[in-house]
Amino acid sequence: MSICILGIESSCDDTSASILCDGIVLSNVINTQIIHSKYGGVVPELASRAHQQNIIPVVAEALSKANKKLSDISAISFTKGPGLLGSLLVGSSFAKALSVAISKPLIGVNHLHGHIFTHFLRNQNELEFEAKFPFLCLLVSGGHTQIIRVNNYTDFEVIGTTIDDAAGEAFDKCAKVLGLGYPGGVDIDNLSKDGNSDRFKFGKPKIAGLDYSFSGIKTSFLYFLRDHIRQNKDFVQDNLSDLCASLQSEIIEILIDKLIKAVKMTGITEISVSGGVSANSCLRSKLSEIGEANDWNIYLPEKRFTTDNAAMVALIGYYYYLDGKTDSLDISPQARIVL
Numbered sequence: 001m002s003i004c005i006l007g008i009e010s011s012c013d014d015t016s017a018s019i020l021c022d023g024i025v026l027s028n029v030i031n032t033q034i035i036h037s038k039y040g041g042v043v044p045e046l047a048s049r050a051h052q053q054n055i056i057p058v059v060a061e062a063l064s065k066a067n068k069k070l071s072d073i074s075a076i077s078f079t080k081g082p083g084l085l086g087s088l089l090v091g092s093s094f095a096k097a098l099s100v101a102i103s104k105p106l107i108g109v110n111h112l113h114g115h116i117f118t119h120f121l122r123n124q125n126e127l128e129f130e131a132k133f134p135f136l137c138l139l140v141s142g143g144h145t146q147i148i149r150v151n152n153y154t155d156f157e158v159i160g161t162t163i164d165d166a167a168g169e170a171f172d173k174c175a176k177v178l179g180l181g182y183p184g185g186v187d188i189d190n191l192s193k194d195g196n197s198d199r200f201k202f203g204k205p206k207i208a209g210l211d212y213s214f215s216g217i218k219t220s221f222l223y224f225l226r227d228h229i230r231q232n233k234d235f236v237q238d239n240l241s242d243l244c245a246s247l248q249s250e251i252i253e254i255l256i257d258k259l260i261k262a263v264k265m266t267g268i269t270e271i272s273v274s275g276g277v278s279a280n281s282c283l284r285s286k287l288s289e290i291g292e293a294n295d296w297n298i299y300l301p302e303k304r305f306t307t308d309n310a311a312m313v314a315l316i317g318y319y320y321y322l323d324g325k326t327d328s329l330d331i332s333p334q335a336r337i338v339l
């Protein structure tokens with residue numbers, strides 16, 4: 001009999017449900033809450049309310065797209081953290097109630113653990129991913145920027161992390177001052193395609209070891225614009241694509257410089273990238289180029305699995321289920337758990 005996991009993700013502003021059977025993604029429904037765009041960032045109270053409205057329809061759609069019934073489900077896995085507490089409470093309470101209602105086990109999953117394994121996700125008719133451990137994962141999202149040494153499915157070590165902002169946050173905050181939408185990473189990526197990435201420089205941070213810092217580039221970008229707008233009030237409009245391309249290129253250089261250092265320090269040349277920023281076209285092509293030039297194996301997740309999704313939560317739930325690791329009903333979400 002198939003092992004079918006229902007995954008539920010509600011850590012931030014995406015309400016998502018997925019059905020994964022025997023390691024294959026049968027459905028992955030994501031409802032991205034658009035209400036936050038007019039505020040230029042996620043409003044936690046509104047996010048919880050929207051999850052509350054979305055969760056039942058999203059789960060129903062995931063079941064229907066997978067052509068499965070609740071009675072086909074072997075276990076329910078949900079994101080236990082990190083994230084916004086109110087948002088996490090909606091997903092976890094729903095998962096607990098469903099677990100009692102259908103008498104099936106409950107599995108709490110660390111959201112970051114899910115991101116690390118997104119390149120393992122496979123669709124029907126795709127061959128099983130041949131896992132090679134250890135690998136290094138560059139996890140870059142709106143909330144995290146980390147280099148992780150992954151030893152096996154459940155054993156990993158963070159070897160580098162940001163000491164302030166995440167790379168996605170730098171994209172989003174700079175996009176905001178350019179007057180672009182939220183989250184701004186995608187807009188910067190698109191506008192960069194017509195821009196000259198060598199035109200402007202904003203200054204790279206000097207941080208020891210494998211740690212990152214992105215607050216400096218954000219501030220220098222802001223001051224740079226302020227100074228130029230004083231001389232030309234249309235500076236942003238006149239130079240938008242060059243500004244985006246130059247900023248993007250510098251953020252990506254910062255990300256890749258430390259990754260190269262991590263490879264030198266660990267000797268590991270199996271490299272994956274994950275999280276929302278891993279959708280960035282320039283990051284993906286630069287990594288592929290470097291991989292080819294240096295004989296590293298680069299693993300890029302499918303674009304639809306880069307941002308928050310429940311398929312990654314279901315996959316980790318599946319590994320735990322195979323190991324017989326389930327949680328009791330007193331599990332409660334934690335906004336600030338680490339890997």
Ligand code: KG4
Pocket residue numbers: 012140141142143144167168169171172183184185186189275276277278279280281306307308
């Ligand atoms: O993983 P994710 O969906 O949510 C978090 O857990 O944070 O990542 C969202 C982040 C946002 O900062 C967004 O601007 C960024 O991913 N992002 C991108 C691109 N697509 C999404 N950044 C750069 N280029 C993109 N194409």
Ligand code: ZN
Pocket residue numbers: 111115141275276307308
């Ligand atoms: Zn995420």
